[in-house]
Amino acid sequence: MTTTRRTFIGTTTAAAGALSLGLHRGLLAAERPVEQAAKSLNILILGGTTYLGPYQIKYALERGHKISIFNRGKTVPTLYPELFDQVEKLKGDRENDLESLKGREWDAVIDNSATNPEWVHDTAQLLKDNVGHYLYTSSTGAFYPYLTHNIDESVEVVLEHDPEAGGAGTYGVNKSLSEVEVREAFPGRDIIIRPHYIIGPGDPSDRLTYWVARIDAGGETLMPGDPNTQVQLIDVRDLTEWMIRMVEGETTGTFIATGPASRLSTAELANGIRSIVSNEISFTWVERDFLIANGLQYMVPWIPPVDDLLGMNTINPGKAIAHGLTYRPLAVTAKDNLDWWKVQPEERRERMGELPNEKEIEVLAAWHAREK
Amino acid sequence: MKTTRRDFLYTTAAAGGALSLGAFSDAAAEDRHIPKASEPLDLLILGGSAFTGPFQIKYALERGHKVTIFNRGRTQPTMHPEVFDQIEKLVGDRDNDLEALKGRTWDAVIDNSATRPRWVRQSTDILKGNCDTYLFTSSLSVHADFSKIGITEDDAVATIDDPTTEEITGETYGALKALSEDVVREAFPDGAIILRPHLIVGPGDPTDRWTYWPVRVDRGGEVMAPGTPNDLTQYIDTRDLAEFGVTLVENRSLGTYSGVGPLAPLNMGGMLYGIRAVVINEVSFTWVPADFLAEHEVAPWAHMPAWIPPEGEFAGFGAFDNSRSVAAGLKYRPLADTAKATIDWWKAQPEERTAEPRAGLAPEREAEVLAAWHARAEESQ
Numbered sequence: 202m203t204t205t206r207r208t209f210i211g212t213t214t215a216a217a218g219a220l221s222l223g224l225h226r227g228l229l230a231a232e233r234p235v236e237q238a239a240k241s242l243n244i245l246i247l248g249g250t251t252y253l254g255p256y257q258i259k260y261a262l263e264r265g266h267k268i269s270i271f272n273r274g275k276t277v278p279t280l281y282p283e284l285f286d287q288v289e290k291l292k293g294d295r296e297n298d299l300e301s302l303k304g305r306e307w308d309a310v311i312d313n314s315a316t317n318p319e320w321v322h323d324t325a326q327l328l329k330d331n332v333g334h335y336l337y338t339s340s341t342g343a344f345y346p347y348l349t350h351n352i353d354e355s356v357e358v359v360l361e362h363d364p365e366a367g368g369a370g371t372y373g374v375n376k377s378l379s380e381v382e383v384r385e386a387f388p389g390r391d392i393i394i395r396p397h398y399i400i401g402p403g404d405p406s407d408r409l410t411y412w413v414a415r416i417d418a419g420g421e422t423l424m425p426g427d428p429n430t431q432v433q434l435i436d437v438r439d440l441t442e443w444m445i446r447m448v449e450g451e452t453t454g455t456f457i458a459t460g461p462a463s464r465l466s467t468a469e470l471a472n473g474i475r476s477i478v479s480n481e482i483s484f485t486w487v488e489r490d491f492l493i494a495n496g497l498q499y500m501v502p503w504i505p506p507v508d509d510l511l512g513m514n515t516i517n518p519g520k521a522i523a524h525g526l527t528y529r530p531l532a533v534t535a536k537d538n539l540d541w542w543k544v545q546p547e548e549r550r551e552r553m554g555e556l557p558n559e560k561e562i563e564v565l566a567a568w569h570a571r572e573k
Numbered sequence: 574m575k576t577t578r579r580d581f582l583y584t585t586a587a588a589g590g591a592l593s594l595g596a597f598s599d600a601a602a603e604d605r606h607i608p609k610a611s612e613p614l615d616l617l618i619l620g621g622s623a624f625t626g627p628f629q630i631k632y633a634l635e636r637g638h639k640v641t642i643f644n645r646g647r648t649q650p651t652m653h654p655e656v657f658d659q660i661e662k663l664v665g666d667r668d669n670d671l672e673a674l675k676g677r678t679w680d681a682v683i684d685n686s687a688t689r690p691r692w693v694r695q696s697t698d699i700l701k702g703n704c705d706t707y708l709f710t711s712s713l714s715v716h717a718d719f720s721k722i723g724i725t726e727d728d729a730v731a732t733i734d735d736p737t738t739e740e741i742t743g744e745t746y747g748a749l750k751a752l753s754e755d756v757v758r759e760a761f762p763d764g765a766i767i768l769r770p771h772l773i774v775g776p777g778d779p780t781d782r783w784t785y786w787p788v789r790v791d792r793g794g795e796v797m798a799p800g801t802p803n804d805l806t807q808y809i810d811t812r813d814l815a816e817f818g819v820t821l822v823e824n825r826s827l828g829t830y831s832g833v834g835p836l837a838p839l840n841m842g843g844m845l846y847g848i849r850a851v852v853i854n855e856v857s858f859t860w861v862p863a864d865f866l867a868e869h870e871v872a873p874w875a876h877m878p879a880w881i882p883p884e885g886e887f888a889g890f891g892a893f894d895n896s897r898s899v900a901a902g903l904k905y906r907p908l909a910d911t912a913k914a915t916i917d918w919w920k921a922q923p924e925e926r927t928a929e930p931r932a933g934l935a936p937e938r939e940a941e942v943l944a945a946w947h948a949r950a951e952e953s954q
Contacts, residue, residue: 428842468846472843476909532851
């Protein structure tokens with residue numbers, strides 16, 4: 202009996218954790234039933250195995266589409282691995298091996314995997330006569346520097362590299378130049394999606410994951426800057442499902458993809474995440490200048506709205522909403538993100554380390570010392 | 574005792590007894606794994622069909638207990654009506670008709686339905702030799718002084734000039750609950766459990782008080798939020814309260830408990846932003862200071878439920894100490910669960926139930942006060 206009991210506890214850490222939260226998937230994660238698309242499409246996904254791809258594949262299959270994926274075959278999918286038996290897998294390399302794409306036809310291609318304009322040039326030119334629509338996953342990073350609030354699709358982007366601009370500038374220009382390649386090869390058949398921070402279960406970069414794991418850990422929690430500062434983000438599932446609906450439709454053009462629909466403050470984000478747990482927790486809001494002086498420049502999705510990042514989190518998603526972008530409630534995103542995090546293997550979780558981390562403890566101590 | 578004593582937890586009999594039509598199945602409760610209690614008990618619940626009762630019954634059955642309820646048989650249960658087929662139903666009246674309880678024994682009785690000491694005395698007189706444990710559902714309204722931060726179970730209770738009064742009003746409710754507690758303690762010197770809930774909220778709430786907030790936030794648009802985001806608030810989910818009562822009885826954790834949550838201090842900002850997290854719509858919050866609300870006759874609690882300006886007479890109303898209850902096993906559902914279950918329940922109610930909510934601020938009044946607030950803010954610029 203003892204062994205059985207231990208086994209039970211050992212293998213159901215995640216389930217036990219979920220139970221103690223008292224949240225029930227049936228209640229909160231009220232997933233809408235997915236309807237079949239009016240017409241079944243053949244869709245090619247460039248990339249497809251890491252983060253956006255598995256969700257695109259899942260939703261596209263549910264909508265009745267057929268999927269081919271093209272990649273190096275090196276990434277073993279961890280999200281919905283079972284779905285990959287139902288897709289055609291084409292091997293190659295964006296850098297120098299597009300052979301397997303030649304002589305094939307698709308209704309649409311979704312390009313998730315390029316930040317290099319030359320890669321986009323090569324695939325777009327190769328596919329332009331055999332593929333209906335080209336959906337390119339760009340980024341709101343194309344708008345860097347974010348010098349105004351309420352940036353929308355009419356704001357011009359920088360198309361020339363500036364050696365002084367740094368990483369954000371290089372990334373943004375590469376995304377913008379990649380967009381140009383798509384528009385040139387697929388005039389009137391281009392769908393350019395510019396997502397903001399893509400967060401949710403499976404996020405390889407631990408952005409919202411840090412917040413949900415931190416708030417779940419409880420205790421005195423450092424909160425950055427002014428509680429009223431706006432933040433923006435988009436659930437990976439809201440983004441990818443909308444992308445599939447976009448390639449099903451006739452609408453083309455350029456779209457910002459961020460959320461939520463109405464302004465979300467840092468306090469609303471933090472307390473929204475808090476709403477999915479029940480624990481001993483308090484938030485200590487530490488002023489921006491103090492954080493910066495102590496080496497905390499930002500805590501994504503919180504970005505101090507100053508200088509070249511002024512309007513980074515006040516971007517206008519109105520056009521995408523008008524074209525069918527929908528959102529899950531924050532509590533669903535946060536809960537699913539946390540549940541996913543809790544079942545990650547130890548080696549994956551080690552990347553984040555113990556929470557609260559030493560930096561947070563140190564900054565909070567310094568903040569309290571200053572208050573005295 | 575001040576004659577102007579206002580009572581925020583007391584609910585009028587009209588609201589309390591009003592029926593909500595339309596059954597609602599609480600989806601959240603369905604997929605939880607609840608282990609059986611080590612020792613099954615025979616439980617008697619006085620009341621049992623209104624707000625918290627059905628959740629107590631459901632949980633008690635899941636824990637493997639046998640349940641008998643005693644009431645007038647007039648209230649048609651709408652929450653978990655299915656559990657009422659699995660229990661014994663005794664019909665009588667707290668007021669002078671307790672025949673059905675005579676000559677019966679139970680391990681424990683849970684008394685949900687008494688507001689008058691005389692009613693409690695009638696039932697304890699009959700049950701004191703026949704039950705080991707008597708849990709009395711009292712109220713945090715018993716306290717004499719709500720100005721203290723961190724009120725505990727040991728703080729003083731209110732008194733009343735005429736302890737024989739049977740008129741339940743905002744002035745008498747708390748003191749009569751306190752006197753009722755004493756009746757139970759005297760009758761069950763080795764078996765009394767007094768559970769004092771704060772504002773009881775969640776699916777099935779007949780009063781529409783806390784319900785106002787999830788329903789209002791779900792409707793979206795500009796939401797008038799009272800006071801400041803930092804004003805503390807408290808409440809207790811009816812399901813958490815129900816389960817805690819059963820836990821206390823199972824463990825025979827005798828004594829007095831404040832039934833209040835959430836676990837850690839929560840302010841109005843935390844509550845409203847947490848509620849926002851379960852909906853998806855266009856919504857924003859405009860925080861209007863307490864004095865402006867007062868000028869415009871927006872009442873704390875009645876119009877702005879779960880909120881009282883955290884100063885003066887009621888400074889501690891959002892800051893009761895919950896540590897004794899937590900140590901005794903009170904568990905809290907997350908706010909998102911409470912909010913979502915409340916919205917789902919509300920939306921499942923028929924039109925005639927939701928057309929005129931019994932608490933909160935009417936949309937026109939809210940719009941009016943918001944307009945006045947914006948006009949004033951513009952003037953001062």
